[in-house]
Amino acid sequence: MKNFVQTGDTLTFTAPAPVVSGQGVTMGALFGVATTSAAAGVPFEAALSGVYVLPKAADNIAAGAALYWDAAEGQVTTDDDDGANRLVGAATENAGTSAATVPVRLNSIAA
Structure with a gap:
């Protein structure tokens, strides 16, 4: 189809501050996980789909629970x-209050 641009699984973001590979990042309404590290002002790729282990608050999280990004x-x-x-x-899994991380299935659009 001639109007197809890309799958959109990854997009190029520009780092507003230093970014570390694996870090959650936002660009406008988009949320992703940095695939590489980048200095402030440098473009980098962010994955917008998939399941990633992310740091979590001291919440008791049940599999399937909606998760929000505390920037x-x-x-x-x-x-x-x-x-x-x-x-x-x-x-995607349970994570108790003492767990430091939780696997998250990304929505890609940060509501």
């Missing part, structure tokens, strides 16, 4: 913080 803490949480945290995906 200030650089982690996912079950708390939308009255809309301040953005919906980024859902947990």
Whole structure:
């Protein structure tokens, strides 16, 4: 089809601050996981689909729970913080309060 551009599984973001490979990142309404590290102002690729292990708040998370990105803490949480945290995906496994990470299936669009 002649109007197809790309699959969109990864997109190029520009780092507003230094980015580390595997870090959750946002660009406007998009949320992804950095595939490489980049210095501030440098373009890098971010994966927008798939399941990634991300750092989490001290929440008790059930598989299937909606997860929000807390940009200030650089982690996912079950708390939308009255809309301040953005919906980024859902947990694919249970993760108790003592777990530091949780596997997250990305939505790609941060609501």
